[in-house]
Amino acid sequence: MINVYALCTGSIELDRASMVSDLEPGQPWTVPVTSFLVSHPRGKLLFDTGVHCQARLDPLTRLGAERMKRLTVKSQAGDDVVPQLATLGLHPEDIRYVANSHLHFDHCGGNEFFPRATFLVQRPELESARRPGFVPSYSPSPIDFDHPLDYRTIDGEHDVFGDGSVILFPTYGHTPGHQSLRVRSGKQAEIVCASDACYTRENMDRDVLPKILWNASVMSESLAALRKLRDQAGATMFYGHDPAQWQATPRAPAPVL
Template identity: 45%
Template sequence: MTVDALVPLTCGWLTLPTAFFIVGEPDELTVPVPAYLIDHPNGRVLFDAGLGPRFRRPTGTPVEGWVDLESDACVDERLRALGVDPTSIRYLVNSHLHSDHAGGNTFVPDATVVVQRAEWDFAHVSDDFAYHTPEFDTGQDVMLVEGHFDLFGDGSVRLIPTPGHTPGHQSALVRTPTGDVVLTGDACNLKQSMDEMRLPDHAHDDALYRQSLQTLRSLRDQGASVFYGHDPVFWATLNPSSEAG
């Protein structure tokens, strides 16, 4: 079984030290904040939701600081631009619950949030500023999974535990009409990360991060296309008209 379509969405931009993505690298890097719409015969899925309302600014106004989120880049507006009602999303799969991946959860209010139990539990007790509880604990229905999980039971959207960046990080293996695609989330920020097996300058667990990166690299070696989590060069090949504001 394959999904009907996989559509990448640009839901904001971040400008951070490059070492945030690959340890030891100098300077800064402006990176996309992705989300993905997955059309399946049994319901629409959103993988990650981008940045949320607390970072939103009116479209066309100047960027201030390291977060760039124009109103029309919020995931609900991205969906509407495709003719998709945000309330029609059946499942929202969060790779993890940091603000650039779960901040937009509130924009798809009727979706059931699918997250690893380890991530859900950790996010509620962590003092990491990247977690903002009101953004992910919104009162939406939550499906807590543990380990590998076949979302529709037909092999088309398979969730893969890829801990390391956070305790309960997960990636997704999506079977599309043109082949398997791996949505890495922050388990692999840049193509260079996988090519050189290099970690960011911060992780919850370096050893687990390295193992997860190897898992994803093995899928690439087996022929899957890898969609790297925050790679601006790769992203331009998916969304050639997209650019930071």
């Protein structure tokens, strides 16, 4: 029996045009930050760890003045990964695997709370994060990911539990080594957690990229592959930061699968 739960691990206000690049700038927009907990008979996988709780309490120290010009953390108390897991009766030591879609601050801020987990990250993502300036336009904050954790780099598609039910797969472009998650459970339809390979349904439906990206043509290819999973393979798509979808999504402790 496999279950998947959606967790609220933050809330951020930013300019809508930064996410949907052909819109008029100047429209503030509050978007959810989400993580997913996959419960599999062989262990639990957490996909993304959200915004660190310090970003809500002391944003200047955590995020820095430059980043605060572009966004505001709007999270409420409890909107971070450890209390969210507690809604499922889980503690950090119950998590066997953590997979980061990528290493932007709102996807790996809670990594440090999982010192006993094995971290699964695409090789180009970790290698570029560890060499600041190596990849232009990509320099994630060491304070979020650079802890003494058991990082295992993976190359391309990765079958987490070896039975084809929980698959990490590359969706590069937003960052050099972004990955998404596919979960299949019995006869039920498959779900895909796109993370920032597709911020919102609008990005996919209108084929519009965000402003925040590493490589536009690579990201376009990833977006097209995700669209195929949704429109041809019938997968249910969870977008990375889609307020309308989040409103309609069952939250933990209710499962989405």
